[in-house]
Amino acid sequence: MSKVILKDLAKALNVSISTVGRALSDSHEIGVETKKKVMQMAAEMGYNPNPYAGSLRSRKSKTIAIIVPELNNNFFIQAISGAESIAQEQDYHILIYVTNDIFEKEVSILNDLQNGRVDGVIMSLSATTTTFKHITDLIETGVNVVFFDRICHEIETAKIITDDFTSGFKATEHLIENKCKNIAFFAISDKLSIDNKRKQGYFEALTKYDLPIKNDIIANCIGNENDNFNTIKKILKTNKTIDGIFCTVEKLSLTTYHVCNELGIKIPNKIKIISFSNLTTAPLLNPSLTTITQPAFEMGMHAATLLFKHLSRKKSLIHNENIIMKSKLFIRESTTSQ
Amino acid sequence: MSKVILKDLAKALNVSISTVGRALSDSHEIGVETKKKVMQMAAEMGYNPNPYAGSLRSRKSKTIAIIVPELNNNFFIQAISGAESIAQEQDYHILIYVTNDIFEKEVSILNDLQNGRVDGVIMSLSATTTTFKHITDLIETGVNVVFFDRICHEIETAKIITDDFTSGFKATEHLIENKCKNIAFFAISDKLSIDNKRKQGYFEALTKYDLPIKNDIIANCIGNENDNFNTIKKILKTNKTIDGIFCTVEKLSLTTYHVCNELGIKIPNKIKIISFSNLTTAPLLNPSLTTITQPAFEMGMHAATLLFKHLSRKKSLIHNENIIMKSKLFIRESTTSQ
Numbered sequence: 299m300s301k302v303i304l305k306d307l308a309k310a311l312n313v314s315i316s317t318v319g320r321a322l323s324d325s326h327e328i329g330v331e332t333k334k335k336v337m338q339m340a341a342e343m344g345y346n347p348n349p350y351a352g353s354l355r356s357r358k359s360k361t362i363a364i365i366v367p368e369l370n371n372n373f374f375i376q377a378i379s380g381a382e383s384i385a386q387e388q389d390y391h392i393l394i395y396v397t398n399d400i401f402e403k404e405v406s407i408l409n410d411l412q413n414g415r416v417d418g419v420i421m422s423l424s425a426t427t428t429t430f431k432h433i434t435d436l437i438e439t440g441v442n443v444v445f446f447d448r449i450c451h452e453i454e455t456a457k458i459i460t461d462d463f464t465s466g467f468k469a470t471e472h473l474i475e476n477k478c479k480n481i482a483f484f485a486i487s488d489k490l491s492i493d494n495k496r497k498q499g500y501f502e503a504l505t506k507y508d509l510p511i512k513n514d515i516i517a518n519c520i521g522n523e524n525d526n527f528n529t530i531k532k533i534l535k536t537n538k539t540i541d542g543i544f545c546t547v548e549k550l551s552l553t554t555y556h557v558c559n560e561l562g563i564k565i566p567n568k569i570k571i572i573s574f575s576n577l578t579t580a581p582l583l584n585p586s587l588t589t590i591t592q593p594a595f596e597m598g599m600h601a602a603t604l605l606f607k608h609l610s611r612k613k614s615l616i617h618n619e620n621i622i623m624k625s626k627l628f629i630r631e632s633t634t635s636q
Numbered sequence: 637m638s639k640v641i642l643k644d645l646a647k648a649l650n651v652s653i654s655t656v657g658r659a660l661s662d663s664h665e666i667g668v669e670t671k672k673k674v675m676q677m678a679a680e681m682g683y684n685p686n687p688y689a690g691s692l693r694s695r696k697s698k699t700i701a702i703i704v705p706e707l708n709n710n711f712f713i714q715a716i717s718g719a720e721s722i723a724q725e726q727d728y729h730i731l732i733y734v735t736n737d738i739f740e741k742e743v744s745i746l747n748d749l750q751n752g753r754v755d756g757v758i759m760s761l762s763a764t765t766t767t768f769k770h771i772t773d774l775i776e777t778g779v780n781v782v783f784f785d786r787i788c789h790e791i792e793t794a795k796i797i798t799d800d801f802t803s804g805f806k807a808t809e810h811l812i813e814n815k816c817k818n819i820a821f822f823a824i825s826d827k828l829s830i831d832n833k834r835k836q837g838y839f840e841a842l843t844k845y846d847l848p849i850k851n852d853i854i855a856n857c858i859g860n861e862n863d864n865f866n867t868i869k870k871i872l873k874t875n876k877t878i879d880g881i882f883c884t885v886e887k888l889s890l891t892t893y894h895v896c897n898e899l900g901i902k903i904p905n906k907i908k909i910i911s912f913s914n915l916t917t918a919p920l921l922n923p924s925l926t927t928i929t930q931p932a933f934e935m936g937m938h939a940a941t942l943l944f945k946h947l948s949r950k951k952s953l954i955h956n957e958n959i960i961m962k963s964k965l966f967i968r969e970s971t972t973s974q
Contacts, residue, residue: 369707370713378707391731393729552920579890581894582897584921584922
């Protein structure tokens with residue numbers, strides 16, 4: 299069975315296509331009797347209105363986009379699930395986009411969204427994003443944007459974040475309390491809000507405990523897995539006194555585990571490791587990984603709830619605010635003596 | 637700046653909205669001079685055509701959907717990435733939908749897609765799906781469907797699968813070669829094509845090596861994590877002679893690890909474990925997990941390539957065929973003596 303379209307209805311009723319279209323969209327230009335006939339024929343022939351025609355009338359796509367830097371990261375998977383649980387309730391569709399941490403891809407995605415494909419956007423910045431015109435341009439077309447986790451301070455809208463400074467401080471303090479004196483810091487970018495806050499917390503803890511800040515054991519690992527492996531390997535080979543490592547993202551802790559395995563460095567005996575992570579296998583790793591875990595699912599829910607509240611109210615701007623949620627420390631074998 | 641819409645252009649040009657609309661869609665009913673004026677004004681005022689209007693004209697949404705049972709599974713994440721890499725090349729958007737293995741949700745998603753939102757669908761069935769009318773209904777509206785991994789034999793279209801029978805046989809044989817004689821089999825459903833093929837391979841290997849098939853150590857774990865934990869715990873407590881476990885999906889191997897930890901069962905000394913899995917942390921687990929790994933990224937690429945080839949050719953039906961790709965065995969500590 300091929301799809302029944304407006305043309306088929308018009309032919310069957312011997313009226314123009316625009317009459318059928320206007321009748322179905324309840325236009326005042328069409329009489330009640332004609333509308334009734336069109337509706338009946340549409341029902342009889344199994345006509346299924348194209349949602350995009352409806353979108354044109356209502357100016358609502360009933361779709362939101364969620365833009366994340368990577369899918370191979372449990373934090374983002376859980377955040378998407380949280381947003382999805384709310385979207386489903388609201389009978390909305392979610393378009394999931396992945397930037398792979400590439401600025402140009404982020405720009406291209408946002409430009410594509412300028413033309414009414416979605417009513418709103420929930421996003422977390424790519425690690426290579428340093429300018430924000432593509433985002434302000436999108437907002438100017440009337441699409442609301444809510445940030446989560448990797449936010450842009452410069453843009454006035456709602457931002458769902460976690461207590462990154464405090465968590466960075468606590469992670470470092472936890473290593474210091476477990477006798478670490480030379481703590482390396484591995485992040486993915488010196489451009490990202492989250493990495494910078496976590497680093498400030500790291501600096502603050504070192505200062506509090508009178509430990510020196512050493513730039514040669516602070517690294518940004520923005521490359522692919524192989525590049526990052528080599529960066530971390532070089533640092534661990536050159537700085538034999540490193541006894542603690544703080545990773546700001548999950549994947550760097552896994553790469554660090556692989557490097558330690560290759561170099562025969564025992565965790566936690568020689569080096570203790572703590573990482574921001576929502577990895578479900580963290581308790582099953584060898585050794586189990588101590589993590590700072592963000593409330594990812596709740597952050598996604600919160601971002602979506604805020605966006606929908608706004609969409610239903612038809613206000614033109616979302617209030618500028620930071621909503622700060624708490625991360626949690628899970629102490630496991632990688633930072634404690636066995 | 638609010639969005640410039642057709643109405644604004646009509647007002648500025650002092651013509652009707654339908655004139656503007658028809659001029660922009662290059663209708664033969666509108667003169668060349670008028671078209672030129674409308675185009676110029678549209679450019680001046682920064683008018684950005686709604687893609688859905690374009691979709692109505694061309695009857696193409698430039699969007700495909702990928703429907704997966706769960707996101708918290710590296711197999712599906714990698715398959716999505718593979719499909720995404722092809723979609724990007726083709727300048728298509730991907731809608732990602734998650735059924736959470738719930739039949740009703742799958743039905744609801746497919747019904748929503750009947751109205752032209754997407755040009756094609758790549759899907760892997762929910763574990764609770766036993767009837768397929770929602771899928772044939774969608775195909776009848778002209779939307780092409782390509783299956784991957786969890787397929788439906790009854791529907792005539794392309795299906796990207798792996799050599800599940802052979803892999804199931806090899807996984808079981810690998811345990812037998814490592815001296816296992818009482819091998820439990822944990823799947824998520826007796827309805828799924830993949831679970832059944834893998835189970836047939838398991839039966840075949842047991843038969844080849846003259847080992848008995850014991851129904852009380854064969855389980856379907858379709859519940860939530862907690863339910864599955866209890867199911868597996870009960871089996872391991874009741875059947876003390878189990879010395880090998882074959883899990884058909886990644887998450888069951890992790891649950892099995894947790895159960896073994898709680899019961900103090902040593903892997904691989906007391907029980908050896910092999911699992912279908914694309915888990916990136918498999919080599920880092922305690923002990924590292926022996927896996928049968930599917931070419932997930934390639935399967936996603938293949939499914940998308942096939943779908944796009946078809947969409948560009950405007951054929952009405954995709955040829956019925958099974959495309960079988962090979963999985964790979966990665967032997968690690970969980971099945972070998974330490």
